[in-house]
Amino acid sequence: MTTTTASPVAKPAAPAGYGSMKQDRIWALRWSYFFLILFVIFFLTPPIYMLITSLKTSREISSLHNPWWVYNPTLENYVELITSPQFQTFFINSALVSVIVVSTTMLIAIPAAFALSRMKFWGSATLATGVFLTYLIPETLLFIPLFKMMAVFNDITGISLINRWWVNLILYPTLTVPFCTWIMIGYFASIPKELDEAAIIDGATWMQTLTRIFIPVALPGLIAATIFAFTVSWAQFLYPLAFTTSTDQLVLPVGIITSLIKGDIFNWGQIMTGALLGAAPPLIIYAFLMDYYIAGLTAGATKG
Amino acid sequence: MAEVSIRKVVKKYDEVLAVRGIDLDIKDQEFVVLVGPSGCGKTTTLRMIAGLEDITDGEILIGQDVVNDVPPKDRDIAMVFQNYALYPHMTVHENMSFGLRLKKFPKAEINARVTEAARILDITELLDRKPKQLSGGQRQRVAMGRAIVRNPKVFLFDEPLSNLDAKLRVQMRIEIKKVHQKVRTTTVYVTHDQVEAMTLADRVVVMNHGIIEQVGTPQELYHAPRTRFVAGFIGSPAMNFIPCRLEGGASGGASIVVGDALRMPLPPERAKRYEASKAVGQGQLLLGLRPEHLTEARGQGGAGVIPFDARIDVTEPMGMETFVYFEMAGAQVCGRVNPNAGATDGGPLKMAADLNNMHLIDDASGRVL
Amino acid sequence: MADVVAPAGASVATRRRPGGMNRWLQRRSTMAFLMTLPLIVLIIVLVIYPAIYALHLATLNKKMTQFVGLGNFTFLFTRETFWMVVQQSCIFALTAVFFKAVIGFIVAHLVHNVPNDKQRKWRGMLLIPWVIPPAMSTLAWLWLFDPSHSAFNWLLAHVGIGPIPWIGDANWARFSVILVNVWIGAPFFMIMYLAALKSVPEQLYEAAKIDGATWWQTMRFVTLPMMRNIIAITALFSTIVTFANFDIVRVLTRGDPLDKTHVFATWAFRVGIEGGDIPLGASVSLFMVPILTVAAIFILRDINRRGNEA
Numbered sequence: 001m002t003t004t005t006a007s008p009v010a011k012p013a014a015p016a017g018y019g020s021m022k023q024d025r026i027w028a029l030r031w032s033y034f035f036l037i038l039f040v041i042f043f044l045t046p047p048i049y050m051l052i053t054s055l056k057t058s059r060e061i062s063s064l065h066n067p068w069w070v071y072n073p074t075l076e077n078y079v080e081l082i083t084s085p086q087f088q089t090f091f092i093n094s095a096l097v098s099v100i101v102v103s104t105t106m107l108i109a110i111p112a113a114f115a116l117s118r119m120k121f122w123g124s125a126t127l128a129t130g131v132f133l134t135y136l137i138p139e140t141l142l143f144i145p146l147f148k149m150m151a152v153f154n155d156i157t158g159i160s161l162i163n164r165w166w167v168n169l170i171l172y173p174t175l176t177v178p179f180c181t182w183i184m185i186g187y188f189a190s191i192p193k194e195l196d197e198a199a200i201i202d203g204a205t206w207m208q209t210l211t212r213i214f215i216p217v218a219l220p221g222l223i224a225a226t227i228f229a230f231t232v233s234w235a236q237f238l239y240p241l242a243f244t245t246s247t248d249q250l251v252l253p254v255g256i257i258t259s260l261i262k263g264d265i266f267n268w269g270q271i272m273t274g275a276l277l278g279a280a281p282p283l284i285i286y287a288f289l290m291d292y293y294i295a296g297l298t299a300g301a302t303k304g
Numbered sequence: 305m306a307e308v309s310i311r312k313v314v315k316k317y318d319e320v321l322a323v324r325g326i327d328l329d330i331k332d333q334e335f336v337v338l339v340g341p342s343g344c345g346k347t348t349t350l351r352m353i354a355g356l357e358d359i360t361d362g363e364i365l366i367g368q369d370v371v372n373d374v375p376p377k378d379r380d381i382a383m384v385f386q387n388y389a390l391y392p393h394m395t396v397h398e399n400m401s402f403g404l405r406l407k408k409f410p411k412a413e414i415n416a417r418v419t420e421a422a423r424i425l426d427i428t429e430l431l432d433r434k435p436k437q438l439s440g441g442q443r444q445r446v447a448m449g450r451a452i453v454r455n456p457k458v459f460l461f462d463e464p465l466s467n468l469d470a471k472l473r474v475q476m477r478i479e480i481k482k483v484h485q486k487v488r489t490t491t492v493y494v495t496h497d498q499v500e501a502m503t504l505a506d507r508v509v510v511m512n513h514g515i516i517e518q519v520g521t522p523q524e525l526y527h528a529p530r531t532r533f534v535a536g537f538i539g540s541p542a543m544n545f546i547p548c549r550l551e552g553g554a555s556g557g558a559s560i561v562v563g564d565a566l567r568m569p570l571p572p573e574r575a576k577r578y579e580a581s582k583a584v585g586q587g588q589l590l591l592g593l594r595p596e597h598l599t600e601a602r603g604q605g606g607a608g609v610i611p612f613d614a615r616i617d618v619t620e621p622m623g624m625e626t627f628v629y630f631e632m633a634g635a636q637v638c639g640r641v642n643p644n645a646g647a648t649d650g651g652p653l654k655m656a657a658d659l660n661n662m663h664l665i666d667d668a669s670g671r672v673l
Numbered sequence: 674m675a676d677v678v679a680p681a682g683a684s685v686a687t688r689r690r691p692g693g694m695n696r697w698l699q700r701r702s703t704m705a706f707l708m709t710l711p712l713i714v715l716i717i718v719l720v721i722y723p724a725i726y727a728l729h730l731a732t733l734n735k736k737m738t739q740f741v742g743l744g745n746f747t748f749l750f751t752r753e754t755f756w757m758v759v760q761q762s763c764i765f766a767l768t769a770v771f772f773k774a775v776i777g778f779i780v781a782h783l784v785h786n787v788p789n790d791k792q793r794k795w796r797g798m799l800l801i802p803w804v805i806p807p808a809m810s811t812l813a814w815l816w817l818f819d820p821s822h823s824a825f826n827w828l829l830a831h832v833g834i835g836p837i838p839w840i841g842d843a844n845w846a847r848f849s850v851i852l853v854n855v856w857i858g859a860p861f862f863m864i865m866y867l868a869a870l871k872s873v874p875e876q877l878y879e880a881a882k883i884d885g886a887t888w889w890q891t892m893r894f895v896t897l898p899m900m901r902n903i904i905a906i907t908a909l910f911s912t913i914v915t916f917a918n919f920d921i922v923r924v925l926t927r928g929d930p931l932d933k934t935h936v937f938a939t940w941a942f943r944v945g946i947e948g949g950d951i952p953l954g955a956s957v958s959l960f961m962v963p964i965l966t967v968a969a970i971f972i973l974r975d976i977n978r979r980g981n982e983a
Contacts (some may be wrong), residue, residue, distance in 0.1 A: 017708070029786060029787070029788075030784045032787055034786070035779075035783050036780070036784070036795055036799075037785045039776075039780050039783070039799065040799060042856070043798070043801060043802050043856065043860065044798065044801060045817075045861075046802070046810055046813035046814055046817065047801060047802075047805060047810070047813065049813055049815075049816070049824060050812075050813045051829060053816060057826055061822070062822070066827070067822065067824040067827050068824060068827075068828075069789070080969075085851070107711075108711040108712055108715065109712070111708035111709070111711075112708060112709045112711070112712035113707040114704035114708065114789040115704075115706075115709045115928075116709060119701055119702065119704070119705035119708075120705075121701075121702040121705045121706060122702070124705070124709075127709065127712075127713070129973070130716065131712070131716070132973070132976075133719050133726075133969060133973070134716050136913055136964070136965065136968075136969045136972065137720060137724065137915030138913065138914065138920075138938075138961070138965070139919075140916075140917040140919050140937070140938035140942075140958060140961065141724065141917065141959075141961055141962070142719075142720065142723045142724065142727075142939065143955045143960055144727060144730070144941060144945045144946070144951055144955045145723035145724070145726040145727040145730055145939050145955060146719070146723050147945070147946065147951065148730060148737075148951050148955075149722075149723060149726065150727070170719070171719075172764040173715055173719070174715070174719045174720055177712060177715055178716070178720075181712060183800060186774070206701065206704055231806075232805070232972070234806060235806030235807060235808070235809075237806070237807070237808040237919070237924075238918045238919045238920070238923075238938075238942070241923075241942075242942065242946050245870070253806055254808075256809070256882060257808060257812065257924060266816075267821075268816050268819075268822075271812055271816070272812070272813065272816060275809040275810075275812045275813060276809075278806060278808075279804075279805040279806060279807045279810070281810045282804050282805065282806065283801070283804055283805065286800075286804045286888050288799075290793075290797055290800075292863055293804075294796075294800070297861065297864055297865070298864060298865060298868045299802075304757070
């Protein structure tokens with residue numbers, strides 16, 4: 001956009017007019033940056049304050065110094081939490097639940113999405129819409145009947161599902177599978193029809209078409225869906241809060257809140273450290289796979 | 305390699321008839337082009353041969369076998385798609401060998417076939433690239449390569465050139481013809497472009513509204529169309545259709561009467577033919593004349609070349625020739641004149657109609673008499 | 674495209690022969706059914722059945738031994754807390770969605786103004802609240818709102834504003850839960866709106882400029898109509914999620930002070946799980962259904978419209 005200087009015979013008025021427009025644009029940009037910085041401060045204050053607090057001793061936290069500054073930084077809180085067997089249990093429970101839920105979600109969602117987007121059969125269109133509606137049903141509507149169902153199941157079979165960490169393996173897929181199926185339907189639908197016809201003529205079976213053509217071609221969508229399933233599993237709070245109570249069965253978010261907050265005694269240094277460690281896995285994934293993460297977010301509202 | 309037979313084939317989508325009972329015999333090694341406007345059933349027919357659509361009624365044979373109930377992969381066919389349908393995550397080599405790998409061919413055999421096909425298509429240096437890194441023409445070649453390595457009984461092409469620009473299309477047309485001359489596999493080729501059909505085909509099949517209008521060599525279709533649809537569809541610019549009457553002359557020779565004023569005596573051989581068909585005196589007739597048979601009047605003309613006066617509406621200079629548009633009996637008509645004939649927009653021009661190459665069409669039935 | 678012609682008068686006998694092709698097609702639909710079976714089972718057992726079961730539960734007495742019909746609902750109607758929850762849920766959801774949409778819209782435009790190569794970095798920072806598990810980030814807010822050590826109050830004290838009872842006072846607490854919800858949700862709106870902004874063809878803006886449209890006219894006649902569908906879908910999505918929100922209220926206030934900040938989900942949890950009255954809890958949560966249904970219908974309509982446009 002520096003063409004004005006390149007033109008030696010520019011009329012006197014032209015550069016001035018162009019210049020003022022350029023000036024306008026520069027100011028618009030400056031204001032944009034100014035407000036963006038304000039919003040970034042608003043959006044990043046809580047996580048940064050988590051970090052600040054996590055580096056303080058409890059003495060400093062309860063002092064009346066400037067809370068926004070760390071005078072004696074220490075990793076004490078981190079060391080204490082990471083070496084605590086209880087916290088380790090929370091972390092392992094969370095990791096196990098998330099990994100297993102992500103795997104089962106993909107095993108259910110991918111074949112279903114393939115069948116729904118490509119192999120038209122009786123009721124397939126209704127089912128696709130049904131999947132989407134299921135995704136709109138919040139867990140807050142289902143947790144009470146599910147809780148009672150588990151109790152009834154226990155009465156009938158004698159197998160207690162409540163207060164077992166693996167009960168989450170049954171519950172979380174209600175949140176992850178419908179959404180993942182839905183966005184995979186979108187990604188699969190965007191693959192040209194000719195591609196599977198070419199594969200059929202090449203002699204591929206449906207399974208081969210799925211594993212050797214569709215999955216590789218829709219890999220970005222698959223990654224987006226996997227990230228979604230993981231972050232939802234990791235962040236889920238209501239189900240484990242309602243269904244598990246013993247400290248050795250809790251997942252991280254619930255564990256931090258119920259075990260680190262004891263009555264009225266808040267050990268804020270440890271709570272913030274725990275919260276930060278609990279937020280770390282999704283944040284790390286986000287940092288490395290931001291584009292897939294965002295693709296998955298925006299795909300939910302579009303029909304592929 | 306094999307012949308393909310289509311017998312009374314019907315295709316119905318719900319209540320819509322896409323193909324209404326067609327018969328066609330394609331000889332071994334023949335290059336047949338199905339051509340017609342969109343919605344004529346040509347693609348459906350091709351997809352039924354491929355097995356991508358099931359057949360509502362009738363039979364399709366490849367070689368000696370009825371393939372109605374044979375899934376696509378067992379029909380021994382290969383298909384080239386309009387958008388190439390290359391697997392985007394595979395290299396050219398992997399794309400071409402995918403079918404063979406699925407059939408568990410030995411590695412050496414696969415490599416030999418891919419190398420040979422790549423040599424025929426001149427894409428040897430592209431074998432390690434992904435489709436994304438290829439131009440349109442190169443993708444087209446790879447798509448053909450994928451068909452060739454399979455060494456199938458029949459090649460099926462579904463509008464393979466319509467995604468290419470005009471220049472590349474001409475080039476690839478020649479390429480396809482060359483490949484067919486080398487491998488001589490029976491080929492069924494679908495296009496909506498009559499120029500492609502004329503240039504590629506051994507025989508052209510013109511389809512319209514789910515039926516076959518005419519089958520013949522390009523020359524036959526051009527010079528002896530059997531229906532008004534074929535006459536109008538083949539050739540560019542299209543044939544002119546001028547409303548007319550046929551009147552018996554006092555001296556025995558019949559004449560074509562266009563509008564009120566223009567009476568054009570028929571050459572004797574045509575007159576005999578039309579009198580035999582009893583078209584004389586019927587009102588609903590169309591005079592079919594191609595633009596090259598409506599030229600500027602040259603000297604005395606010859607037998608059956610009838611001069612008349614026209615007022616030109618628009619001229620289109622093409623360089624080698626000039627197209628002129630004018631009106632005859634309410635129909636817009638295109639003529640093809642010498643650039644030096646003095647045609648001007650809005651100006652008068654002495655034109656001549658060559659009735660030796662005319663067609664007379666019954667307007668009601670659409671048949672060429 | 675498939676070649677399809679106008680219906681013909683001629684009737685065609687459709688004979689079906691058993692054979693490989695048909696078997697192949699049949700196998701295909703059997704296979705498709707098998708591939709979707711786990712999904713179908715999951716939806717029926719863990720979503721549809723519980724939803725219907727909730728209706729059944731809502732008609733039982735506390736010990737679940739007796740059918741009481743609409744007894745739980747009539748009981749709820751007599752409770753002042755219930756009406757407070759209804760009011761708070763609506764205020765919470767509507768205000769939060771509104772501010773999320775407005776802030777998301779503004780921030781999306783700000784990011785869109787920045788040169789393309791720098792947008793990624795800004796977008797990356799601005800989406801962080803959405804990425805952190807809500808229960809964890811709400812803990813940070815809880816600490817920022819701490820009655821005796823609030824870092825906000827420390828700052829405000831410097832400008833002479835007295836300590837604000839962020840979560841101690843009912844109205845402030847209502848404000849605080851909305852603030853946290855907006856903080857978590859606005860980045861999602863920002864991402865959606867940014868995607869919508871990017872999908873508006875540049876030529877339209879150029880055409881508007883040539884037509885002499887002002888900034889406001891461009892916004893009114895080009896940007897907003899082009900984004901209309903995404904704006905609607907995002908807002909409806911968010912309405913469902915916000916209305917059914919649990920984590921923020923649960924961690925920040927647990928419904929306190931005096932149940933003034935309870936929404937349906939947290940109150941249902943309090944009554945149903947903690948209070949042991951499952952039928953009453955189920956009845957409370959069922960009150961979310963009408964609003965969710967309306968939002969879902971509109972989303973479905975808008976999404977189908979989008980699908981048809983594409």
